[in-house]
Amino acid sequence: MTSVPMDHGLLLAGLLFAVGLAGVLVRRNILYVLMSLEIMMNSAALAFVVAGARWSQPDGQIVFIFIVTVAAAEVAVGLALVYQMFKRMKTLDADAASLMRG
Amino acid sequence: MTIAFYVASAVALFATLMVVTRRNPVHAVLYLMVSLLAVAVVFFTLGAHFAAALEVIIYAGAIIVLFVFMIMLLNIGPPPSTRQESLLLTPGIWVGPSALSVLLAGLFLYVILAGGRSVQAGSYVDAKTVGISMFEIYFLGVELASMILLAGLVGAYHLGKRDLPDEAEGGNG
Amino acid sequence: MTEAQFVALSPLILVGLAALVVMLAASFKRSNGLALGLTLAGFAASLVSLAWAAKVAPVQVTPLILIDRLALFYLGLVFLTGAAVALLGHGYFEKRAGYRDEFYMLLLMATLGAGVLVATTHFAALFIGLELLTISLYALVGYTRTEPRSLEAGLKYLVLATVSTSFLLFGVALLYAELGTMEFGKMVDLIRQGGHRETLVNGAIALVGIGIGFKLALVPLHMWTPDVYEGAPAPVTAFVATVSKGAMTAVLLRLYLLVGGAIPDSVMTLLSVIAILSMFVGNLLALLQDNVKRILAYSSIAHLGYLLVAFIAGGNFAPEAVTYYLIAYMATSLGTFGMVSVISGREREAEELRDYAGLFWRRPFEAGVFAAMLMSLAGIPLTAGFIGKFYLLAAGVDMGAWVLLGSVVINSALGLFYYLRIVASMYAAETSAKPGAAAREVALLGSATLAALALCLIWLGVFPAGLITLIRSAVLGV
Numbered sequence: 162m163t164s165v166p167m168d169h170g171l172l173l174a175g176l177l178f179a180v181g182l183a184g185v186l187v188r189r190n191i192l193y194v195l196m197s198l199e200i201m202m203n204s205a206a207l208a209f210v211v212a213g214a215r216w217s218q219p220d221g222q223i224v225f226i227f228i229v230t231v232a233a234a235e236v237a238v239g240l241a242l243v244y245q246m247f248k249r250m251k252t253l254d255a256d257a258a259s260l261m262r263g
Numbered sequence: 264m265t266i267a268f269y270v271a272s273a274v275a276l277f278a279t280l281m282v283v284t285r286r287n288p289v290h291a292v293l294y295l296m297v298s299l300l301a302v303a304v305v306f307f308t309l310g311a312h313f314a315a316a317l318e319v320i321i322y323a324g325a326i327i328v329l330f331v332f333m334i335m336l337l338n339i340g341p342p343p344s345t346r347q348e349s350l351l352l353t354p355g356i357w358v359g360p361s362a363l364s365v366l367l368a369g370l371f372l373y374v375i376l377a378g379g380r381s382v383q384a385g386s387y388v389d390a391k392t393v394g395i396s397m398f399e400i401y402f403l404g405v406e407l408a409s410m411i412l413l414a415g416l417v418g419a420y421h422l423g424k425r426d427l428p429d430e431a432e433g434g435n436g
Numbered sequence: 437m438t439e440a441q442f443v444a445l446s447p448l449i450l451v452g453l454a455a456l457v458v459m460l461a462a463s464f465k466r467s468n469g470l471a472l473g474l475t476l477a478g479f480a481a482s483l484v485s486l487a488w489a490a491k492v493a494p495v496q497v498t499p500l501i502l503i504d505r506l507a508l509f510y511l512g513l514v515f516l517t518g519a520a521v522a523l524l525g526h527g528y529f530e531k532r533a534g535y536r537d538e539f540y541m542l543l544l545m546a547t548l549g550a551g552v553l554v555a556t557t558h559f560a561a562l563f564i565g566l567e568l569l570t571i572s573l574y575a576l577v578g579y580t581r582t583e584p585r586s587l588e589a590g591l592k593y594l595v596l597a598t599v600s601t602s603f604l605l606f607g608v609a610l611l612y613a614e615l616g617t618m619e620f621g622k623m624v625d626l627i628r629q630g631g632h633r634e635t636l637v638n639g640a641i642a643l644v645g646i647g648i649g650f651k652l653a654l655v656p657l658h659m660w661t662p663d664v665y666e667g668a669p670a671p672v673t674a675f676v677a678t679v680s681k682g683a684m685t686a687v688l689l690r691l692y693l694l695v696g697g698a699i700p701d702s703v704m705t706l707l708s709v710i711a712i713l714s715m716f717v718g719n720l721l722a723l724l725q726d727n728v729k730r731i732l733a734y735s736s737i738a739h740l741g742y743l744l745v746a747f748i749a750g751g752n753f754a755p756e757a758v759t760y761y762l763i764a765y766m767a768t769s770l771g772t773f774g775m776v777s778v779i780s781g782r783e784r785e786a787e788e789l790r791d792y793a794g795l796f797w798r799r800p801f802e803a804g805v806f807a808a809m810l811m812s813l814a815g816i817p818l819t820a821g822f823i824g825k826f827y828l829l830a831a832g833v834d835m836g837a838w839v840l841l842g843s844v845v846i847n848s849a850l851g852l853f854y855y856l857r858i859v860a861s862m863y864a865a866e867t868s869a870k871p872g873a874a875a876r877e878v879a880l881l882g883s884a885t886l887a888a889l890a891l892c893l894i895w896l897g898v899f900p901a902g903l904i905t906l907i908r909s910a911v912l913g914v
Contacts, residue, residue: 165268168375170309171613173272175371177279177302178606179364184283185599186360192288192334194595196295199326200279201602207302208609214309216616217386219396222314223404224560224618226397228605229321230408231567234415236326238574239594240333241422245578246587247337374610374639403500407552407564410452411571414545417459418575421538422590426582 170211177204191246191253195239202232268308275301292330299323310387437497444495444503446485447511448551451518454478455544462537471540472526472881478544479519486512499619500561501552506693509910510554510686513763517678518547520770520885525671527879528777532580539579546572546675550683559608559618562687563601566651569680570597576675577668589667596650596660604647610640624694651684654744655713658737662721665733670777670785673729677736677773678766685743685762689755689911692747707748712843714741719850729787731854732772735813738847739765745844746828749837755911757827760904764812764824764896771809771889775802778882795862802883803862805890810855812893815848820896 177200184197206228213221247253278298285291299322306315397405442449458474486508489495494504522543529536549568556562574597578590612618614636615626627637650657665673718738725731743765746757779795779802780786796803812819825848832841896903 165265165308167613169268169272170305171375171610172372173275173305174606174609175375176276176368177298178602179368179371180276180279180283181602182367182599183361183364185595186363187357188283190288191591192330193283193291196291196330197283198595198598198602199295199322200282200298201599202605203299203302203322205602205605205609207305208606209612210306210309210311210314212609212613213388214311214386215613217388218616219388219393220560220618221612222311222388222393223397223401224563224609225311225314226317226393227404227408227560227564229317231411231563231571233321233326234411234567234571235574235594235598236329237415237419238422238571239591240329241419242574242578242587242591242594243333244336245422245581246584246591249582249584249587253337370639374635400498401500401560403498404560404564407548407561407568410455410545410548411564411568413455414542414568414572414575417538417541417545418571421535421542421575422578422581424535427534 167211167215170214171208174204174208174211177207189254191243195236195243198239199232199236202228202235264308268305271301271304271308274298275305288334289331292327292334295330296323296327299327312387313390313393440492440495441497443492444489445497445501447482447489447508447515448548448555450482450485451478451515451544451548451551454481455541455548458537458540458544462541466535466537468526468530468536471537472522475522475540475544476519479515479522479547482515483512483519486515496557500558501555502557503555505910506686506690507555509759509907510682511551513682513766514547514550514554514679517682517766517770518543518550518675520774520889521671521675521679523881523885524674524770524774524777525669527882528669528671528780530879531780531782534581539576542572542576542579543675546576547679550679553683554686556687557620557690559612559620563605563608565683566601566604569683570601573597573672573676573680576672577664579672580669583667585667586669587667589664592660592667593664600647600650600657603643603650607640607643607645607647610636610643614640620691620694624691648684648688649710652681652688652740652743653737654710654740655717655737656710658714658717661737662725662730662733665736666727666729666787670729670773670780674770674773674777677732677769681736681740682762682766685758688747689758693755693911704748707744708837708840711741711744711748711840714738714744715843715847719847719854722854723850725854726789727787728776728789728792728858729773729785731789731858732769732776735851735854736765736769738851739769739813741847742825742828742844745837745840746831749828749832749835749840751831751835753827753831753834756904756907757831759907759911760827760900761824763903763907764820764893767889767893767896768809768812768821771886771893772806772813774882774886774889775806775809778802778879778886789858789861792858792861793864802886805886807859807862808890808893810859812897814852814855818894818897820893820900822897823900 181197181200181204184200185194188194188197206225209221209224275298278294278301281294282291282298285294299318303315303318306318454475458471461470461474489503490508493508494502496502522540525539529539546569549565549572552561552565556565574590574594577593578587580586611623614632615623617623653661664676668676715738718734718741722731722734725734743758743761746761747754750757776786779799812821815821815825828844829841
């Protein structure tokens with residue numbers, strides 16, 4: 162197909178992963194945190210597809226499909242939690258919603 | 264195709280950076296969409312056409328819509344909460360975590376490029392091969408993935424459901 | 437699928453089936469008792485089918501799952517614990533408002549995920565089992581929707597667990613990119629042969645380690661534990677502390693047996709540092725808490741540190757020592773968190789230390805059982821916890837790992853202090869306990885479960901030989 166070095170694909174995945182992690186750590190709004198989590202999962206999925214392409218095996222794409230499935234289920238539960246949280250506490254700020262310390 | 268890979272990579276990286284720095288959640292979601300579409304193009308250039316299609320249909324199509332729906336439901340407009348946005352502007356909040364992430368990116372750079380022997384990626388694996396392998400070798404994974412979706416469904420249903428009459432008065436912290 | 441494979445998988449299939457049956461039944465009639473009965477029937481059927489599966493074991497079902505004696509043993513452990521959590525949950529949720537059937541469905545699905553984990557020989561299956569376990573747990577941790585702390589704990593767990601899973605996935609992806617396979621056995625062989633990029637493989641293994649370390653709540657990755665343990669409903673906390681950690685330990689054990697104990701010294705040193713830190717951080721922070729659930733959370737961090745010592749210092753004994761220690765830890769954690777759920781009242785949980793003041797005079801039976809559990813956690817003789825610690829120390833002396841042994845001894849003393857603090861407060865005179873924490877009615881099923889557990893602990897502490905023989909045949913026969 163193409164002559165893209167595998168390492169460049171992995172590198173793209175690594176950089177996306179780092180940006181996603183930064184998002185999780187920096188943002189206080191829980192919606193952004195969930196989006197950043199999606200970025201991290203997606204970058205790991207990208208790494209699998211790159212690896213699968215290197216070996217010309219379907220396994221990379223299959224794990225990608227599993228990751229997409231998991232991400233969908235996770236977002237559903239996550240947003241339901243956010244919805245309840247917002248209903249009860251009227252905030253999306255992760256710091257303001259923090260009741261437990263110690 | 265090689266050029267397409269690098270262009271799409273640049274777009275994906277830029278859009279992802281925009282996602283984590285936007286103030287308006289709707290803008291962030293739109294950038295996330297762009298980022299996912301760019302990653303789909305990357306998949307295509309690597310010969311993973313089936314994965315590219317799924318990326319568009321499920322990630323960009325379904326998961327992003329969930330986010331948009333939630334923003335609409337919670338009705339958060341442009342200034343979501345002024346406190347956290349002004350906090351975001353003070354360097355004390357974001358410098359530490361960002362430095363950590365840059366460090367991680369540097370580590371990835373080192374780990375992936377160390378050793379130098381680069382292999383070409385990008386051989387075409389078609390949907391048929393993926394499908395056969397999926398239902399011959401990974402069929403248990405498929406069954407379990409269905410249980411994961413079921414768990415997500417039950418969990419989201421339980422959490423999102425309306426309160427029972429005797430539930431509403433209890434525990435309002 | 438051949439018949440032997442089907443038979444081997446039947447314990448997992450039955451648990452999955454039970455989740456569906458509970459769901460179907462709930463659509464006709466919502467009833468706490470019915471759901472509990474079906475759940476227990478499901479667990480009982482799977483436990484019986486273990487004997488059936490043992491006749492054909494070991495069976496490799498696709499590259500993903502291997503049902504061998506190790507897997508069967510841990511499956512039994514996981515299912516028994518799941519059934520105990522269901523029994524505890526029945527009484528706990530009976531007292532509370534809201535829907536109850538979903539608890540059993542999610543519990544069964546989480547147990548299925550844990551069951552997949554203990555039998556997996558492939559990273560794809562590891563990922564799926566792990567996610568089935570954690571996604572059910574997000575909802576279980578946030579189960580009490582009216583309690584903001586529960587929701588907060590659910591969200592925290594979701595965010596942190598997803599980050600750690602992403603690390604794990606990325607590590608696996610890098611390994612796959614370099615080695616071209618995701619099967620445990622083949623990967624170990626390829627790494628042994630060499631000829632790949634060392635830095636990449638080592639970095640990838642570190643990433644996988646982060647993912648596993650998070651699940652076990654070892655020290656740099658332990659931050660989520662106290663908040664999640666405090667916020668989650670008490671039966672769910674019992675589940676998080678036992679099943680999810682036990683399943684991950686089984687994965688580690690399988691990898692350890694595959695590697696054959698040939699772990700480089702640098703890794704051993706790193707693991708020793710993590711173990712020592714886990715013990716000290718867990719025990720020292722537990723001293724500062726007034727909330728019983730948080731005390732137990734920090735104590736569980738310390739116990740996983742001890743468990744890691746068994747891995748490091750165990751040598752040939754490691755699989756045995758780890759398994760015995762894990763069983764003692766699981767039974768006691770189940771007992772202690774179970775006790776919190778049994779004596780919790782309608783309005784809130786009995787989680788403050790002062791809620792326990794005078795418990796011995798009000799509820800002598802429960803207080804006695806609780807004291808026995810705490811003594812086992814502290815490792816007092818005649819309890820299972822003592823035999824677990826003894827195993828650890830004996831193995832450590834054998835290997836001459838004196839620094840680790842010293843830390844274990846110091847930490848056992850530290851631990852004794854705060855366990856006795858809880859016991860002492862139970863015997864103290866009743867002070868001004870916050871209202872609403874004491875249960876007015878006794879959850880009969882829950883109390884019976886706890887009594888059985890306490891008997892088990894003392895039985896295992898006095899006559900450990902039977903279990904040890906069983907463990908030997910399970911972990912050494914693989």
